[in-house]
Amino acid sequence: MRLQTTTGGQTTSTTPQTRYLPTQWPDAVALREAIQNPQVVLGDRELRASEILCDRRGLPITYAGRCAVVFRLRTLGGENWALRCFTQGVDAQERRERYTAIARRLESLPDCFVPFRYLDEGVKVFGQWFPCVAMRWAQGETLGRFVEQHAADPASLRRLSATLADLRHRLESAGIAHGDWQHDNLLVSEGGRRITLVDYDGMYVPELAGRVSAEVGHPNYQHPARTAAHYAPGMDRFAHLVLQTGLLALSHEPSLWTRFSDGESLLFKRHDFLAPAGSPVFDAVRGVAKRDKHLAGCLDRLQTLCMDGTGAAALTMPESVPALPQDYHAGALKRWRAARPHARGAERQAGAGVSYAERVKSAEAMRFERRLLWALRGTLAAVLSALLATTGSVFASVMVTVVTYWFLLAAGYLLWPRVRIESALLRDLQRTRAELRQCSRMDSVQDFVLYELSKVPVERSFLLGNIRHDTPARLRGMGLMTAADLQNRTGLFDIEPDEWNTLNKWVFRLQGAAARRYHKLADHQKPQPAEVAGREQEKAGLRKRLIELEREKAKFPNPSWDRFRARFWGNKPHGTLPI
Amino acid sequence: MPYTAEINRSKPTAFFFLIDQSGSMDDPWGMDGTKRKCDAVADAINRLLSTLVIRCAKGEDVRDYFQVGVIGYGGSVKSGFKGALAGRQFVPISEVADNPLRVEQRTRKEDDGAGGLVERMVRFPVWFEVDASGSTPMREAIETAHGAVKAWCELYPLSYPPAVINISDGEPTDGDPSRAAAALKEVGTNDGKVLFFNIHISSSSKRPVEFPDSQMGLADEFAQRLFEMSSVLPPRLVDEARKEGFAVSEKSRGFAFNADLRALVQFLDIGTRTAELR
Structure with a gap:
């Protein structure tokens, strides 16, 4: 086992004469399989004793790059390392020289780079050693x-x-x-x-x-x-x-x-x-x-x-x-x-x-909160001292101040960024849920009908009796372009009721015809309009968003009234508050 | 220039696999008698899905650069996904990554460096399961792909065009698939037409032919028809195939005849290399 330490600035290993043919480099899947047994396949003694970080299915966490994959290791001492394994080959010798030169030079700038070492015998795949680069895991x-x-x-x-x-x-x-x-x-x-x-x-x-x-x-x-x-x-x-x-x-x-x-x-x-x-x-x-x-x-x-x-x-x-x-x-x-x-x-x-939680912690929100609290405290102090100075009655002043305190606190609570951001989060959550429900309700017949109706322009209604010659143009003016846009409406401003009745019946007939056509189709003939695929995508997107929002809600800082009062008194537990 | 669109999360590309699950897939592989053809194909597809997932992986976050669909045809045409993804057509790669059917423990034999073999356990995610029964309705499968891919292209008109990859070991039992294939290849996005690749896997031990540029040397009429059905490789894929050591020309088509397991895996890998991902 040779360890090429470049952090020390001196090269101690001999140059290997291996040249790798491009087709011989292991691909990402082969590397991910190999790395599951670090004690067998890794060359470096320290890394060999380390643990490879895995996702919840027990597969190593992978970062894909253009010509390398990166795995994350944790050594016995608790240090995190990134192991960069190459999947595409330039000449190994060339790469080695480059990394050695770079490592030596980077010692002068340790705060912008992470320490790393080039390992000739990095990882063993198909019984053969391949070089890798082990780098300390970068923060941030x-x-x-x-x-x-x-x-x-x-x-x-x-x-x-x-x-x-x-x-x-x-x-x-x-x-x-x-x-x-x-x-x-x-x-x-x-x-x-x-x-x-x-x-x-x-x-x-x-x-x-x-x-x-x-x-x-x-x-x-x-x-x-x-x-x-x-x-x-x-x-x-x-x-x-x-x-x-x-x-x-x-x-x-x-x-x-x-x-x-x-x-x-x-x-x-x-x-x-x-x-x-x-x-x-x-x-x-x-x-x-x-x-x-x-x-x-x-x-x-x-x-x-x-x-x-x-x-x-x-x-x-x-x-x-x-x-x-x-x-x-x-x-x-x-x-x-x-x-x-x-x-x-x-x-x-x-x-x-x-993210909502981030927004609460953002500098903007924190500054606003600080200012808000100080403004409230200042007003309260001013009211108290003004009353003491003018009335002379301590009891009356304190009573008025207490009332003012509750009033100010209530007003401040409504302005508290945390509360406003939380309500935005809840609104977003509710909206996403509703959309997902709406999205899931549609089934394939409705999709098909919608699709068929969207192919019928409103101009075609001109062929019906009882429709004025300018009605299609007026419908277009209202943004109603196809029969699909006329669905599920009870009436339209500017359209005579009897005309509307005719239109309504027409749309109803079209719907019925489309639905019948759909049921006549054999299963494999049923078209897959883009809407169906699009809906699937949208549903997936909404589901993902919903999960994200639920997570956000779980980690959202406590926006309760008690918490706000505690903040007002400088974060003390609320049992010790004087009022 | 076609086949150059940048792939990103708002403009993903798609892969659609058509996999022969007819009764004949139960036979042993031509080159390697210890494995059934259906097992080998299932392994290759599962491995490829892993490759696609890793290409999009940035830590635990898998970026949706790809969407993947799998259908199997044996007796009838059916969805290839099971479990949480059952019945889905195009599935974003992050969902694929999240929902393998199971993660199997497999043993790998490896050279211990001293002439012997050591066994070690590795975890292998499985999405697609072995199945082999019934006839070979290839034409119907291609028609299904046509419908699905057409809808996809309407949805993502600016994306890198989808690739449809058909893996089979024999002749279709439901008539000539050429017309269906021609219709499929007419579909496309603004960035180019759908790429249709065909892989013929073998029970015989005839010499494999990969990325041929003419019908010369193809054994039978059916092989010639599959060659005709396959798309000509775009320049980028020609380069990729050359890099991997295949003899290819500008007229090479995405077709492999009598492919062995190694060629199958490599072919799938090259066929799914798209415009550069970072």
Whole structure:
């Protein structure tokens, strides 16, 4: 067993002469099967004694990357490690040299990277050793998740943007570049003040000058013209500019998140870089940029770089990311309207937006709560002292104050963010339940009838007797386009009752005919209109959302009246309250 | 350019498997007599479902990049999923990951490095179960797939087009499936037509043919018909197949004749590689 320790800076093992043919690399399933017996298949002595973390079905928890899978191990000492096993091969020798060089250089920046070691004899599959990289488990949540949770918290987003700028300067002054800045590789902790980088496959360190890049990064963060030849200390600049522009834009307009993010990018995507002129994202951000000249600067820069077909500018320009003034991130923010996603669909698509419990704990809500409590306390004290000074009667003053106290407390309780957020949660829960019920009630005959009726335009009603020539046009004017829209209505404003009767009978006839047609069809002939499949999808989505909401409700902080009173008196248990 | 759409959670892609469960699947595999064909196919499909789940896994969170449907045909056409997913047509991959029929304990024999073999236990999730009886209604199965995939494409017009993968060991008993296959291949999204792959698995020990680009060398009329039915590989898949060591050309089709188990697993793997996932 050879352990290649790179954290110590010295290489102690001999170079193996093995070259792996691409087809011989184990795939993710083979690796997941092997890793279930760490004591047999792992080479490293410390890891061999560790426990592999599994999901509730007893299968190892897996993180899929482009050319590797990552498993999570816990050693006997309780340390968490990530074991990165490769599923695609470049030359093992080449990869080994790269990792060794990177490990040595990263010692100078221990707070942005996690310690790791390259293991020649990492994991044994099909009786053969394959190399892996063991890295200490990094703390924090991915940048994508962080932004999702803090989309309505401009201060956090700007703080994160400042941390990113700082990180890039530190890397560049050390002559290092990461090469694949993206939402899953940047782990954010301490509320956006700290970033840890993971996935070092594409890293550049001065020792690797002259080689080509092992990978070209996430397409939604890289200049479209970036190739493996772009391998220099400046290669994170474009991705940084993309992130900074996105974060600043979101800090002004959180709704951009629900409109443009699908979990694979931070607003901008590769096709936006290819054609910034016609891109809806660029358009939307341009609209927001009118409010902030620094954001406008970033956006202009990004657009200019995108127009440059070679992408060389993104690497060589001394400063491609406009620097922001020192006080920009700390500066006073405008009063913030907590942005709630507007459309349910968009909300679901964006991973259900910001969690309710998170919203209670958000800086915005906490600040409001603090201010509210102090305002109440201040008013109460003022009332008491004013009464004492003016009336002289202690008893009367205290009585009035007690009444005022209960009144103030009741008013404050209604304004308490926790209560308001809880009622929003309950409303959401109720709505989701109702929708799911509605969704499940529909059966396939109704679907079929709806589908058939939606193919009949209202113009066809013109053929009926007793229908005025302009009725179809009026129906269209009301947004009723097909016979399906006329279903289940008792009447229509602006349509004569006898005309409405005729229409109603017509729709009824159509429904009957469609239902009869459906029952005549053999089972396998029954069409599968998109609505049926769509309903299934929607139901699945709603079910998922319902589970999420139930979980939220379970972990929601106590919003009771007693709790609020306790907060008012500074969190003391309520038995000791003087009133 | 077709077959280049980015796959993400709002624009997932789909895989639809048609699996022969007729009586003849009970016979032993041509290359490896110890295994029945139906067992081997069930193993390959279960392994592939694991692969698809892992491709979308970020920790305990499985991202819905894919939707998967399985139907079996033996005697009649029926849903391939059982248990919690029974009767479902397209199932998001996160639900697939959450609802295996069971997790089996299997033994794996492995080289102990000293010339001997050691046995160890591994956990193997199972979604699709072995079944082998009745006739081979392939035409009907393809028609079912046509209906399902058409509805799917109406729902996700911007997605990477779905792939339909048909695994069979013999001739259909319900007539010529060519017309049904042609209709199926006409369906598509804005990003391209549905990809239809066919895998013929063998009882004989004839030399396997994978990704052929002409009918030359295909043993019988039925093999030629299956070749005709299969889609031409999009350029990206040609590259992927070449990377795995197959001899392919621009005209290669998604067809494997007399495939052995290794080829079957590899073919399935290549057939489900789509635009790049991150």
